[in-house]
Amino acid sequence: MLNDLILAPSQACGAFRLVPLLRNNFRTDLRLGLSKESGFAVDLSKAVYISYIPHALVVEWTNDSTPVATLGTQLKNVRTRSQVSPGVFRRMAKRLDGHRLRFLPLHLAMEGLLALHFGGPTVQWGYFSRQAISKGMSPRVESSVAGWAIEGFDEALRVFEIHEGQVGVLVFVADALATAFATPHPNDYRALHDTLLQDFFGELIWHYAVMYPSLPPCEFPARPESIHTLADLRGAVQVMRQEWAEFGRTASVGLLDVPVTAEKVYEAGPFRLERFIGSLDPSAENHIGERIVAPDGSLQYLKTFRLSAAQTRRAYLLKQLADNDWNIERIAKKYNLTANDILLQYESNGYGWLFHQHVLDAARAYAHRKA
């Protein structure tokens, strides 16, 4: 995914390891900036998304690759506020005056996850409850932790020394990838570095930050016998730097090398804003996120959220149902289990309300008898 981005040696602070992402050639016809708008709800015309939304991002582009000035530095008077009442956004991604698009970072991706099979059962099998049939999955809820609530994250961001030409960062907590963030231009990154504190993270990351207060140091790759000249030392430092970049790549393999299901959100001139969901394989790490892809296939913007194991499982179970025509027996047959086992699995993951009470009671009685 990070084809033209270069990974630089990481900077560690407490449980955090921040890997800078550098870009040699950056475009100037696409710029990203911060909009200070904040809110608590998004009107999606047929549904309402409710969350704490402390900021929004604004992307500006040109169609003919003429450069765009950094957001907020133009002399012209631009309206950045929407006309709806304060606190409520209209749509996740909204076109503003000129070539500008306002979107809500991570909420865009999270809404994509929450909207999965939101309509509920498409086949009305007898075991589905009245609520599941009439209301679908509404209200669908997931929880997360704000960046500023994560122990030591503010300190790690404060002491981080931004590289020249840095356009992004991979944030690892206890060497688990928490988020990846990339912008089109180094100046945009400098302006948006602190906004990572206002993004949200999974519960897992919050736990890791508390449980692992420090990280292991790194090793120098050379042996004393192999050093004969200063050039050898210089070479060894180069190898060390590469090894560190390699570490970033191997540690982020769960995000970068996994096929994702992407969905186009907006076509901004030649650029494409997409949101994506990872494989949802419960045994692997899973990320959801959003990205802007340039016509040449390079990644101009990226922001990801790592799903916790429970969140993955919930999404996975829902996907299983949808893939199998909402038929419990068919799933049971697929995994060589009984329908009762499957029902109990759904119940233990918080989906008990999908089924009639007497169906669940029967399943529980069956399990009791078997034990």
Next chain:
Amino acid sequence: MFAERTQREDIVHFFNACYACTGQREFYENANSQRVSLDFLHQYVLVNYRSIYARSLAVGINHFNQAQIILRLLASGKEAVSNEGALIARALATMPPQRAWKTLRDARRLGINNRRTRAIARDYLRGRDAVFDCVKYRNKVKAVACHNHLSLPGEAGRFLFEKRVAVFQTPLFEQVRRAWHSAEAMYELPFTVAEGLATKHRIPREQFLAKIQSRMTQAEKLRLQKTADIEVDLSRSPLTKLALYALSLPELADEIVAAMQRATERLLHRTSLALGKVAAVLDNSYSSSGTQEKKRRPLGVAWAVDRVLAAASREYRAFWTHPFEGAKPEARGATDLSTPILDALETSPELLVIVSDAVENDPPGGASAVLKFWQSQLDPTGRVTIVHFNPVFSASDYAPRSLAEGVPTVGLRDAESLPTALAFARFATGTATRADLESFLDRRVEEFLARAEDGHVE
């Protein structure tokens, strides 16, 4: 043997901390952890190495730590060693008066009152212009006089303690009394005293600053450069302060460059530092921007050291971690120490000076490995002397953070103490013995007590 080594390391640790630490917030640590760490060090050295603790007043440590030492010595008079009193008196006399008075006042805050403290306060007052100090440091002098039962000369007692006095015979006291009622008389007073009265008389700040200029000290003029149009004779300011002032400006004016040049010359004239072929690795990464309390201090120190070395050495080359185009460095970017160190070593200098906070991240641990391998594999005989100066105290290490084992790390607060720090560097490597350290201390104490008051104030 191990006992000797432990003792030596303890002492070197302590001196290093006293050179660098001011108990203020640093880039990587907060003020509280700095204070706790330093307090521990002081208490530890006071109890275990009292004679060294007292003599450390003479080795050119910073004023903050001098004040700490004086207070701790005064608080524990029973175990006093010989010539402790003389050292304390001398240290107070060389400190800037506001700091000396504050130290004596802190004795009251801490409840230190014994015969020696009273005698020291009395002698200090005798050595000063009592009338001027009563006016300028009124609250502090009042507190010290009260606490130590000082007998004040002339009308000072009435000036400090009596509410209503008709007329003073002493001209300065009379001036203060008149300034209470007339705005014109106020301009004859020291700046800090007049400042309060100006508010009372509701005089606009700009008008006040324009008229009071002649009564300002050099430091006050430099500090208020940006708030008002104040003429300042830059050639009187010390180098590090000038460097910090220059870094705070958007554009570097020629007169500041010239003033820095002159300050460097003055510094070298005073200390006669002569070096051979020198290379310097200077850190201007983002962390050298310091904190709100010590804004750009590490960068300013590095730049000032660069200026001093350029003037003092026969052949000099500087290697910044981020080479800059303009006239002054800027604190920006990640810390890659290994590349400039390798570049510097390639020029085969006699002395390699590294000024950095020793937190490197591009790659982490690269510079320490380079230095270690250089010393063990490429230069086992030590042709190149390497010294690391660290302007930042690291609370968790109880010392300025070091780069590599064989490289001496010395705390450095300003470029003015560079000669002292260079002399001290040989103790930090561990090659010198405790006896060497003792003789070094004795020599410094002799110089310290013998030196006539030259009025050197930073």
